[in-house]
Every structure is written in structure tokens, then in C-alpha cells.
Amino acid sequence: MEASKETNILVIGYGNPARRDDGIGNYVTERLSSEEINVNVISLQELGPELCEDISGYELVFFVDASINQSEDFIIREIIPRYKTPIFSHHISPEMLLAITKELYGLCPKSYLVSIKGYNFDFGFDITKEAKRNSEEAIKKIKEICMSWQLQKK
Amino acid sequence: MTQKITIQPVTRIEGHARITIYINDDGKVDKAYFHVDQFRGFEKFSEGRMYYEMPIITPRICGICPVSHHLASAKACDAIISADIPRPAKLLREFMHMGQVIQSHSMHFFELAGPDLIFGWDADPKIRNVVGIIEANPELALKAVKLRKFGQEIIAKLAGRRIHPNYAVPGGVNNTLSLKDRDELLKEIDTMISYIQEGISLAKDWIEKNKETVEEFGVFSTGYMGLVTEDGGLELYDGKVKLIDKDGNLLELFDGSSYLDYIGEHVEDWSYLKFPFYKKLGWPDGVYRVGPLARLNVAEKIDTPLAQEEFKNFKSINGGKPVEGSLYYHYARLIEDLFAAERAKELLLDPDILSDDILVTTDKILPEGVGVIEAPRGTLIHHYWVDNKGTIVKANLIVATGHNNWAMSKGVEEVAKRYIDGKNITEGMLNRVEGLIRCYDPCLSCSTHAVGKMPMVIDIVSSSTGEVIGSVKRD
Numbered sequence A: 001m002e003a004s005k006e007t008n009i010l011v012i013g014y015g016n017p018a019r020r021d022d023g024i025g026n027y028v029t030e031r032l033s034s035e036e037i038n039v040n041v042i043s044l045q046e047l048g049p050e051l052c053e054d055i056s057g058y059e060l061v062f063f064v065d066a067s068i069n070q071s072e073d074f075i076i077r078e079i080i081p082r083y084k085t086p087i088f089s090h091h092i093s094p095e096m097l098l099a100i101t102k103e104l105y106g107l108c109p110k111s112y113l114v115s116i117k118g119y120n121f122d123f124g125f126d127i128t129k130e131a132k133r134n135s136e137e138a139i140k141k142i143k144e145i146c147m148s149w150q151l152q153k154k
Numbered sequence B: 001m002t003q004k005i006t007i008q009p010v011t012r013i014e015g016h017a018r019i020t021i022y023i024n025d026d027g028k029v030d031k032a033y034f035h036v037d038q039f040r041g042f043e044k045f046s047e048g049r050m051y052y053e054m055p056i057i058t059p060r061i062c063g064i065c066p067v068s069h070h071l072a073s074a075k076a077c078d079a080i081i082s083a084d085i086p087r088p089a090k091l092l093r094e095f096m097h098m099g100q101v102i103q104s105h106s107m108h109f110f111e112l113a114g115p116d117l118i119f120g121w122d123a124d125p126k127i128r129n130v131v132g133i134i135e136a137n138p139e140l141a142l143k144a145v146k147l148r149k150f151g152q153e154i155i156a157k158l159a160g161r162r163i164h165p166n167y168a169v170p171g172g173v174n175n176t177l178s179l180k181d182r183d184e185l186l187k188e189i190d191t192m193i194s195y196i197q198e199g200i201s202l203a204k205d206w207i208e209k210n211k212e213t214v215e216e217f218g219v220f221s222t223g224y225m226g227l228v229t230e231d232g233g234l235e236l237y238d239g240k241v242k243l244i245d246k247d248g249n250l251l252e253l254f255d256g257s258s259y260l261d262y263i264g265e266h267v268e269d270w271s272y273l274k275f276p277f278y279k280k281l282g283w284p285d286g287v288y289r290v291g292p293l294a295r296l297n298v299a300e301k302i303d304t305p306l307a308q309e310e311f312k313n314f315k316s317i318n319g320g321k322p323v324e325g326s327l328y329y330h331y332a333r334l335i336e337d338l339f340a341a342e343r344a345k346e347l348l349l350d351p352d353i354l355s356d357d358i359l360v361t362t363d364k365i366l367p368e369g370v371g372v373i374e375a376p377r378g379t380l381i382h383h384y385w386v387d388n389k390g391t392i393v394k395a396n397l398i399v400a401t402g403h404n405n406w407a408m409s410k411g412v413e414e415v416a417k418r419y420i421d422g423k424n425i426t427e428g429m430l431n432r433v434e435g436l437i438r439c440y441d442p443c444l445s446c447s448t449h450a451v452g453k454m455p456m457v458i459d460i461v462s463s464s465t466g467e468v469i470g471s472v473k474r475d
Helices: A020-033 A051-055 A094-105 A129-153 B042-046 B051-061 B066-080 B087-119 B130-136 B138-159 B179-209 B211-216 B256-261 B292-298 B305-316 B328-349 B405-419 B427-440
Strands: A009-014 A040-044 A060-067 A074-079 A110-117 B003-008 B017-023 B029-036 B223-228 B240-244 B250-254 B263-266 B275-278 B368-375 B378-386 B392-398 B468-473
Touching (some): A009 A020, A009 A051, A009 A129, A020 A040, A020 A060, A020 A110, A020 A129, A051 A094, A060 A129, A074 A094, A074 A129, A094 B130, A110 A129, B017 B405, B017 B427, B029 B405, B042 B051, B042 B392, B051 B066, B051 B392, B066 B087, B066 B368, B066 B378, B087 B130, B087 B138, B087 B328, B087 B427, B130 B138, B138 B179, B179 B305, B179 B328, B223 B292, B223 B378, B240 B256, B240 B292, B256 B378, B275 B405, B292 B305, B328 B427, B405 B427
Parallel strands (some): A009 A040, A060 A110
Antiparallel strands (some): A074 A110, B003 B017, B223 B240, B240 B250, B368 B378, B378 B392
């Protein structure tokens, strides 16, 4: 799923849809792409450095990921560029991606990390009922932020 | 008394891994192990699925080399339906594969191996990473990003998305390449080739300045395995499997479908990852390496002009004999990167790439099928057994990182013994050990997939004390 609309908002959902609730990010981007909301979406298994060119073209970016280490159903928090040595080679954090973007392109969009609580990360393509519920709540909040952002821009 | 140091996880590789180093009272390294902790159950997960679902399911094994799994799976499915796919479909699949190789190899060199090479083993970890490269050489970093993006664009133009493609199907592919997309990619290809050549210059310069290190770092003898063309050239998509011994003598040249006649899999209780070996020599004499270094060692030539020139230089390193040093993986990877970009150009210029003759159908379902491809990290084998309806009853996946499992552990031990002083352990020493692993660019999230094959043994503890004297964790 790739960006195609004329908009200044991008939602990146990432995770492995074959590992049940790890696919929450992809679920959210799929849901948003079917809604009447002017955002572009990208679905990925993990973040890579080439994304910095994509995000450098936007003013507002959401990173949506599953989480196993939180008590809240979902958390949305603003993130800023931060240099960090990645734990594993091929995956970089959203903060690191923003740092690379800022360094290479001289600009960085306002960004939020949306972490949504997952419950089951076993093999399987279906996400749990609880994770779906959490995702729907997060989607409402993402839409609110987008609407407010667009109003401010007018 | 033996002391133990654990490095977990190894930074800048994919998935979970652990290195355990045993140090004796004299501060010398006794032994070292490279463990794989992550556990994936894709072989088991595949059972009960229809064969034609596999090219869509198996790319989920890995977010880094999904195209390789996608194509190996499609090739196994071709065999199940006994399909000889049309030439344009073959070209399109190969083109997609070149996109995968370009993005993977470019990323590895510039962003993963690069920090070690540019800043040195002992540099401050705060700068010894991709951001350090950006600050030191933003132009180079931007080129690296563009190279990776170009590779991803090839995949996206064919499959409509950059990762987890749904493109190759049993019997061919499901989409043509448009003239517009072909021309757009063609416009950029020479620039990409020049970027890779800059990377090669950088690697050669580093090798020249660090000759002593290169000649002693992770150097050991093994066999080598990789696909070759009919006349012995480097091959990444198809061809026969060639296996040579440590001196370069031909051991076997076989069709990938008969891999079980030649490759056995050994199991150790300290790793989830299996240890493939050449059956006729047995375990452990039959260990071999795969990936860029191995492929250039087994190949007799490269069929694109610029890569062939570099290949001649590579072959001169050890007078035509196999090159054994692990650090040469970086150089070999870039030569392959150059080949992939040149080959992509050749494919784009082939009129058949725009053909709509992209699929054949059959009504056959054979009991099994094997697909073999050279993934960026080495030979990837997908083998499916199906019932008469096409339901998967058993799957066997041998991934590139698995083939290199022994070599990585051996290399870790070699480097640990050479560089680690147990009485004064520094970050630079440990980084050298990690750097050995990075030579092989393992992708461990796609390696550990044999459910129920191994007991849950991860650490080996000293029988005398069991004491862990140091643990380094990256966060």
C-alpha cells in the first residue's frame, strides 16, 4: 500500500501481519485508506532509511506500531529526531528515521508515534478482537488530530 | 576457572542473536559461540496451506529479503504444477530480484558495514553508526538512500508495493511492466551504477589501507556454494548449484531440486539454527559458506562488463584460489551490487521485458517442488510436499543465514581469540567480534523456523562456576 493522494499528512503502519497483533499498524493504514480522510498511507513490515525521502515531503507524519509493553490501550505521543544505534541492523526507530531525514533533507515533519497494545503475536493473519478495538480507538484519535491540523492550516 | 562474556544482541544484524565468549584465568579466550535465539515456526505454519498461497505467505518470514522468499516459493510452485514459465515472466522475476539485491547490498555496505570501515573498530559507538556517516559524508549517505530506494522502486513498480510483493505466481507473474515504468527506471540506472562504483572505490581503498587486518580477520577454510550459469558465470536467479572445496576444486554441480542428495543438516543444542553441510564429506568436514564471497569464489566469470573487471581484481587476491577472509564479503557484496545494477539495465533493454506473455497454466499437481534462488545473503531453498489437492503436508526451508551458521560461529571464535584480552576488555574488541557477524549480514528472523526441532537451550554455562563476568546489551 503506497502513498498517492495530494496531502501533507502521511500515516506509516508497520509490523508483520503474519504474526497476528503485530499487524496492527497495517490494519490501521488499511482502515484509514478506506475512510474519507485526506491522508496518504504506507504499510511496511519495518522501517528503513529510504523512507526518509518519503517523509521529507510531508508536514505531519504518524508512525503506527503494535506494542506489548504498555498498559494503555493505545498511546499517541509526539516524537522528535533522536540518534540511536539500532539494536538490529535492518530496523530503525521512528526517531532515528526523523534524525536521518533532518540531517539529509534539512527538515523534519511534526510526528507522532501511535503505539497500540497487542495481545497475541503468534503465527496467524487475524488480529485479536481486543487489538482491533484498541486500533479503532486509535484511528478516531488520529482522525481528530488530522482534522485539527487541517483546520489550523486553513 | 573459565569466565563468560555474553554480547546480546549483536547490533546491526536482523533478529535476535547471542555471542558467548569463554575466558580462562589467563585472560585468554577458550572458545566462543554464536547463538541464534529467535524462534520462528514458518515451516510448521505452512502445513495445511494451499501451495499457491506460499508465495504470499513466505515473504512474511522476513522484512528484509521478502522478494527472495517470494521468488524461491514461486519457483517451488512452478515445479509443483510442472510449469515452464514464459521467458518474459522469467525476465520480470529476475528483474525484481535485481531490485532486491541492489537495495539489500547497498544498504548493508553503506549503512551497516560502512560505520566500521569509515570510522574504524575502536571509534566511539556514538558516531560509529549511520548517523555518523551522514555527518561525516552526507553526500555518500544520500546516495546510499537513493540506491536503496531505487531497488525498492523496481519492486514497487512490478508488485505495486515495496515489500511483501504479490507478484510471482505459480506459472509466471501477474503483472506486466509498462513502457513508462521501464523508461523511468532506465533513466536512473546509470546514476545508480556510478554510486555503486563509488562504494567499490571506498571499499578497495579501505582494504588497501587495512591489508594486515583484512588478511587476518576471520580467515579460515571452508567449502563454498552458489548458483552458476551454464558456462560457470555468477548467477543470482537460476542455474545450477556449484559446490567447491577449500582449494577451489569442484565437488558437485547439481540441479537445486536434488539438494537433499548433497546437503545434510546438523543440529546443536546451543542454537535454534540448523547447520547445513555437504553430505559426502560429513559433519563438520563438509561445512561450506554461501553469500557474496562464496558466489564469487564458485563463479568463473561475471557476464556484465564493469562487474567482470572488478571480478578479475577479486580473483587476483588469492591467485585464483578461493578468497577466505571474512572481510572480503564486503568487497564481494559490492561487486555483486554492481552486477545486479548492470544486469537490471540489460533486462530493461530486453524487448521481452514489456511482453504480456507472462503466465502459463497447467492442470498438474506433482507431489513436491523445490525452488532455489540466490538471496542477497546466499542460497535459499524452498521445498514443499503437497497432497493431490495441492495442500502443503510438509515444508523445508534452508535459508542463507543457516548455510553460514557454522562459519559465523567459527569466525566469532577466531576473532575473539585474536583480539580479546580478557583482563582488559574494550568496546573496540567486542565490536570486532560483532563486526565478524556483520560480514555475513545474517538475517536471523528468517533463519529460525523449525518448530520442535531443538530443545530450549540458549546459554552454555561453565560447569565449574557458571559465573558471567560481563554482559553487554545494546538498547
